[in-house]
Amino acid sequence: DGGITQSPKYLFRKEGQNVTLSCEQNLNHDAMYWYRQDPGQGLRLIYYSQIVNDFQKGDIAEGYSVSREKKESFPLTVTSAQKNPTAFYLCASSIGIGGGAAYEQFFGPGTRLTVL
Amino acid sequence: QKEVEQNSGPLSVPEGAIASLNCTYSDRGSQSFFWYRQYSGKSPELIMSIYSNGDKEDGRFTAQLNKASQYVSLLIRDSQPSDSATYLCAAPGAGGTSYGKLTFGQGTILTVHP
Numbered sequence: 001d002g003g004i005t006q007s008p009k010y011l012f013r014k015e016g017q018n019v020t021l022s023c024e025q026n027l028n029h030d031a032m033y034w035y036r037q038d039p040g041q042g043l044r045l046i047y048y049s050q051i052v053n054d055f056q057k058g059d060i061a062e063g064y065s066v067s068r069e070k071k072e073s074f075p076l077t078v079t080s081a082q083k084n085p086t087a088f089y090l091c092a093s094s095i096g097i098g099g100g101a102a103y104e105q106f107f108g109p110g111t112r113l114t115v116l
Numbered sequence: 117q118k119e120v121e122q123n124s125g126p127l128s129v130p131e132g133a134i135a136s137l138n139c140t141y142s143d144r145g146s147q148s149f150f151w152y153r154q155y156s157g158k159s160p161e162l163i164m165s166i167y168s169n170g171d172k173e174d175g176r177f178t179a180q181l182n183k184a185s186q187y188v189s190l191l192i193r194d195s196q197p198s199d200s201a202t203y204l205c206a207a208p209g210a211g212g213t214s215y216g217k218l219t220f221g222q223g224t225i226l227t228v229h230p
Contacts, residue, residue: 042222103148103208107159
């Protein structure tokens with residue numbers, strides 16, 4: 001089955017720790033994205049990547065880091081510098097640049113991060 | 117002005133009624149528009165895409181796009197309790213720093229009551 005997987009589903013972190021959220025897709029999509037969603041809020045873009053070995057900051061990149069070493073994988077690290085990391089983290093992918101249907105983003109099931 | 121704005125809601129309709137969800141956008145260059153449905157505790161699911169002016173129908177869902185007025189709407193006919201969810205409108209930027217990204221509205225919570 002083609003799709004996007006995220007792991008773990010739930011993650012608990014102590015203050016001061018870095019944690020890495022996994023995102024893998026087998027849709028052969030070029031572009032991948034990380035969003036953060038807080039209760040009752042919309043989606044806010046953290047980082048995105050349109051091609052392997054390249055990525056751009058989104059609207060709220062501070063305290064986060066990413067890598068894109070493989071087309072299929074786009075892990076997100078939440079560092080200790082992120083002041084309020086408790087949130088629902090969503091990974092998405094799309095065909096990529098091209099307009100129209102290339103912009104359609106498909107989401108993984110998400111990871112709920114809680115800082116203790 | 118926010119790039120993508122949705123009617124604030126929450127919206128409550130009786131079962132069998134038509135639910136109307138509205139979205140306005142600020143970037144006149146946007147060419148593609150998307151509606152996502154998000155059930156509580158779940159991730160967003162793409163339900164409609166529309167690229168040209170007019171209506172696009174898919175089952176009980178109809179997306180309407182009016183580029184001159186910069187709005188896009190989603191109509192749900194014969195609403196069912198299973199349609200109760202948050203609906204997100206999204207649009208890409210036309211270029212420059214927005215290229216390749218989608219901007220999402222805040223979402224409208226829809227409740228369909230029996």
